[in-house]
Every structure is written in structure tokens, then in C-alpha cells.
Amino acid sequence: MSTTIDLLRQRRTQYALDKTLPISREATTELIQQAVEAAPSAFNSQSSRVVILFGGASDKVWTFAKDALRPLIPADEFADTQAKLDGFAAGAGTILFFEDQGVIAGLQEQFAAYADNFPVWSEQSSGMAQLAVWTALAEAGIGASLQHYNPLIDAVIAAEWGIPAEWTLRAQMPFGANAAPFGDKAVMPRDARFKVFA
Template sequence: MSSPFIEQIKARRTIYALGDQVSHTPEQLTALIQDAIKHSPSSFNSQSSRAVILFGAQHHTLWDIVKAELKKIVPPEAYAQSEAKVDGSFRAGFGTVLFFEDTDVIKDLQQKFALYADNFPIWSEHATGIAQFAVWTTLAQEKIGASLQHY
């Protein structure tokens, strides 16, 4: 037996050949992404996951920064391949979502619930994983390709 939700999970894939032809507006995508993050479960309902959503010039600038940083650490003979991957995949997309955790929320919970203080950073990592999965699956449901990168 399967469910529509399980089918959406199955449909979610890493798409490397991203493009910028998307029928949704940046405002529509932002609302979908914010909603997916807002309704993702987190320990103690901490809602510590945050996202910066970039489109257009800001999206391109981010990937230019990534390339500049990669150039500092990738051997010169291998850089052209890294640059081609960034340009042909990630920079070629419609936008970028940068996920991070609000450490002030985590610190506040550590103070309020000292017994569990050591666990809150771990639980925060769980929360961001859930939020990222929710966003990725939401985008797949909207027929928008995405890839999850760890730069």
C-alpha cells in the first residue's frame, strides 16, 4: 500500500541539471518554502530552522562567492571541473535556499531546560534535516527540481 505522501517522497530526487525556467514567482516559492519550514516538527517546538532564500542577482552572487572560495582550496588542475559543475548546475538554477539554525533559540532552550542542554544542538540538527526534507519534497510536488548541497 502506498500513499500520496510516500509517492511525493519517491518523486523527490537530486537534480543536477537545474534551470531557471520555473512557472512559480519568487514570492510564491518563498511562501511555499517558509510554510514547509514553519510546519516542520522540532524538539520542544523550538522552530530553530531558518532559511535565506535568494533569487536573481543575489542567487548568482552567492554561487560566484562559492566559486571564489573553491578556487582557494581546489587544486588548480581540478578547478575547471569544479567551476563547470557550479555554473552548469547550481548557479544555473532559479534560486538558492540557504539553511541554518538559530543558535539563540538553542541557547535559550539550554538555559530554560538545563537538564537537556547537551541535547539541544543535536536536536537542532534533526530539526534542520526535517525542514530541508520538507522543503525538498514540497518543491518536488510542485515539479521543481532541486539538489541539496553541503558547501
């Protein structure tokens, strides 16, 4: 049985994706839902919201990103951007992570002494949900990466899938079969990152 650390090490950024999955769409959906439900949140706010897209619906995200970026990037430099986005579209699906601002506002009203902290805690909750999903996918043999094309694509995403106005897009996670092996991961020296006192 894998340990928690083994699973966290197995979670790696995968840009080489394929549309096949080692488990069914239904099992993938269930896995994502369970991972989000298991992730912690401040005051058990459960402010994370997730949209799971497969196939053509997933492809639309990366078409939207291309359309949003094309006017912003010089034409002679756009090929690299297009190749990167096409790589995300090569996957089996995309997970859209949102945070529900209505939940955050409600907590700010209910617990005024902590009002300034709730947006920060919401971002932390979102990050934990993203890590939980990514790690669960990795354990299932599904590759993924975490992308941030928000806010460029927020409006078109909201219009396409009827996203409530209170939901703020925080990240996009394209996923699919691992179409290439992982390279080595560089790790900083521990003395540059940690301090231990007794």
C-alpha cells in the same frame, strides 16, 4: 491525490537546473515558508532560519563558493568544480538553511537536564525543514539538490545579507526547473537497513 510516500519518492537530487520556474517567485516563496513552518522541531523550538535568494542574489552564492574553493583546489582540477558550481548557478534560486544558536542556548538554559541534546535536536530539526522544503518543491515540479559549502562561505554570506551572528549556516539548496530527467535511484536491500521484532 499523491500519498506521502509518492511525494517522498518524487523528491530527487536534480543537478540539471534551469532559471525558469513552473510557478511564480511569490508562490515559490510562500511554498518554502509554509514547508518550514510545517516542519517539526524539538520543544517546538522553531530554530530553523531560511534565506531565499532569486536571480542575481542566488548567483552570488555560487560565485562566493568558487572564490572560496579556487585557492584550495589545484588549478588543473578546478574546471570540474567550476562546472558543478555553474550548474547550481543555472537554477532560479538558492535557499540558505540556518539554525539559530540563540534559540538553542536559551533552551539549554531553560532545560538544563537536556542541554547536551539541544544541538543534536537542532540538526534534526534543520534536516526535517530541508526535507519538507525539498519535497514541497518537488511536488510543485521544481528541481533541487542539497549542498554543503559551509563553513567556507559562511562569513561572506553573512556580510552580504546581514545575517545575524547567532545564525549558523547548515546547507544550501539550489533550485529551478528540471532541465533533465531523473536517473534510477539505487536502494539498499531492506535486510541491510531494517530489523523488525514482535
